[in-house]
Amino acid sequence: MRLQNTLTGSVEDLVPVTPGRIGLYVCGVTPYDAAHVGHAMSLMVYDVLVRYLRWRGLQVTFVSNYTDVDDKLIDRAAQQGRDPLELANANIEQWEREQQALGLILPDVRPRVTREIDNIIGMIEEIVANGLAYVTPAGDVYYRVRSKADYGKLSHRNIDDLRTGTRFEPGDAKEFALDFALWKAQKPGEPAWPSPWGLGRPGWHIECSAMARRYLGERFDIHGGGVDLIFPHHENEIAQAEAAQHAPGPTFANIWMHNGMVQRDGEKMSKSLGNVVNVAEALDRWSPDAIRMYVLSSKYRQPNNLTDEAMAAAIAGIERLTAALRPGPGTAPTTIDIAASRARFIEVMEDDLGTPQALATLFDLARAINRGRDAGEEIGAAQATLRELAGVLGLTLVERATDEAAARLDPAPFAKLASRLEVACSGNDVASTIDALVERRIAARTEKYWALADTIRQELDALGVTLEDSAAGTRWSVKR
Numbered sequence: 204m205r206l207q208n209t210l211t212g213s214v215e216d217l218v219p220v221t222p223g224r225i226g227l228y229v230c231g232v233t234p235y236d237a238a239h240v241g242h243a244m245s246l247m248v249y250d251v252l253v254r255y256l257r258w259r260g261l262q263v264t265f266v267s268n269y270t271d272v273d274d275k276l277i278d279r280a281a282q283q284g285r286d287p288l289e290l291a292n293a294n295i296e297q298w299e300r301e302q303q304a305l306g307l308i309l310p311d312v313r314p315r316v317t318r319e320i321d322n323i324i325g326m327i328e329e330i331v332a333n334g335l336a337y338v339t340p341a342g343d344v345y346y347r348v349r350s351k352a353d354y355g356k357l358s359h360r361n362i363d364d365l366r367t368g369t370r371f372e373p374g375d376a377k378e379f380a381l382d383f384a385l386w387k388a389q390k391p392g393e394p395a396w397p398s399p400w401g402l403g404r405p406g407w408h409i410e411c412s413a414m415a416r417r418y419l420g421e422r423f424d425i426h427g428g429g430v431d432l433i434f435p436h437h438e439n440e441i442a443q444a445e446a447a448q449h450a451p452g453p454t455f456a457n458i459w460m461h462n463g464m465v466q467r468d469g470e471k472m473s474k475s476l477g478n479v480v481n482v483a484e485a486l487d488r489w490s491p492d493a494i495r496m497y498v499l500s501s502k503y504r505q506p507n508n509l510t511d512e513a514m515a516a517a518i519a520g521i522e523r524l525t526a527a528l529r530p531g532p533g534t535a536p537t538t539i540d541i542a543a544s545r546a547r548f549i550e551v552m553e554d555d556l557g558t559p560q561a562l563a564t565l566f567d568l569a570r571a572i573n574r575g576r577d578a579g580e581e582i583g584a585a586q587a588t589l590r591e592l593a594g595v596l597g598l599t600l601v602e603r604a605t606d607e608a609a610a611r612l613d614p615a616p617f618a619k620l621a622s623r624l625e626v627a628c629s630g631n632d633v634a635s636t637i638d639a640l641v642e643r644r645i646a647a648r649t650e651k652y653w654a655l656a657d658t659i660r661q662e663l664d665a666l667g668v669t670l671e672d673s674a675a676g677t678r679w680s681v682k683r
């Protein structure tokens with residue numbers, strides 16, 4: 204597989220540090236508030252990367268952190284009169300439930316700053332010992348950026364460019380404007396931990412260097428995050444990891460992968476603009492599949508513009524793929540080239556996670572299945588391939604909305620209709636009973652029992668279920 208590497212600016216082969224294994228670190232959320240759909244959509248990129256690599260037989264360790272102590276979190280907790288850690292825990296629990304509701308695989312390791320303090324202090328001590336950090340009289344520890352000759356290599360800028368626009372704050376004990384805090388001495392009322400420099404807490408950047416090294420080793424395969432994190436966060440992660448390095452040679456992440464930010468109607472999604480869509484709202488309006496289809500429809504590095512039109516297109520796309528999975532009674536030999544679809548899917552995914560092209564492959568396969576169904580071909584194997592490849596992208600293709608709507612109907616009249624027509628009925632599962640009735644109608648039409656086919660349509664219609672015939676087969680929906 205080849206991935207665009209921000210560090211080198213080119214598309215590079217992913218060569219595992221340890222053959223057969225991939226270590227992936229992705230910067231996680233600061234749980235001062237509920238996560239929004241932008242966070243979920245960013246994470247979906249790495250979710251698909253993990254699913255794909257695992258499907259290709261690699262053993263992936265996926266690590267993503269929680270910054271559960273931070274200025275914003277402390278401020279928010281103070282406003283609400285809550286303990287910052289309790290607020291963080293509540294938001295983390297909600298976010299993990301939401302990730303599952305969205306069909307996101309949870310990272311294998313989800314370290315939290317407050318549980319990694321010793322690990323973080325250990326790394327800061329190494330950096331200080333190596334002369335790349337200094338301790339102020341107040342007990343703050345700063346990274347000495349000017350001692351790192353290649354500082355700026357990830358964001359492709361040099362220290363002089365970066366310095367423009369930064370300034371010393373009054374009372375700042377830093378030697379240089381770009382120096383950043385590894386350890387912050389305690390301020391009154393803030394959570395703090397003992398350290399060799401007195402009571403305090405870690406700076407923001409150090410946690411990721413320390414956690415990535417602890418769970419993935421000094422050198423690992425992929426580090427991901429939003430493009431907004433390239434500078435200063437990721438630049439500083441590299442600087443810290445290299446300053447604490449034990450063995451000579453390349454260290455930290457081989458490939459730096461960055462996803463574009465999610466916008467809402469062309470604007471950055473942010474609390475201050477008031478255009479944030481939270482996960483609960485998103486799930487209320489759209490299925491997890493539709494949200495995923497929307498995310499995967501554009502290249503992961505591009506900004507993602509969430510509009511109602513784009514979501515409507517994503518919903519239609521999911522319906523097309525799902526419709527192709529409806530059963531077909533054909534028995535003629537298939538003419539669908541399943542192996543070609545599979546090869547094309549792999550080819551485009553290997554090319555820097557080409558999800559828009561991978562979706563195009565699925566749509567082509569769905570069209571071939573529909574043509575095969577119309578021609579009376581056996582389409583089961585092609586449908587199994589479509590389901591498998593869609594699953595690699597995390598798409599379930601479950602007829603969720605329809606099934607849920609059917610579950611709200613009274614099962615009794617459907618059971619009665621099924622029994623009258625001698626169709627096997629699934630008791631209280633209205634959706635399955637409707638499926639069985641629809642199949643009976645397809646069979647009736649095939650056998651040219653037009654009157655029976657019409658009766659089934661009319662009776663279902665009277666019970667609130669509409670049938671729609673198309674080249675893709677018959678689909679039913681519950682009338683609103």
Ligand SMILES: [Zn+2]
Nearest residue numbers: 230231411436
């Ligand atoms: Zn990070």
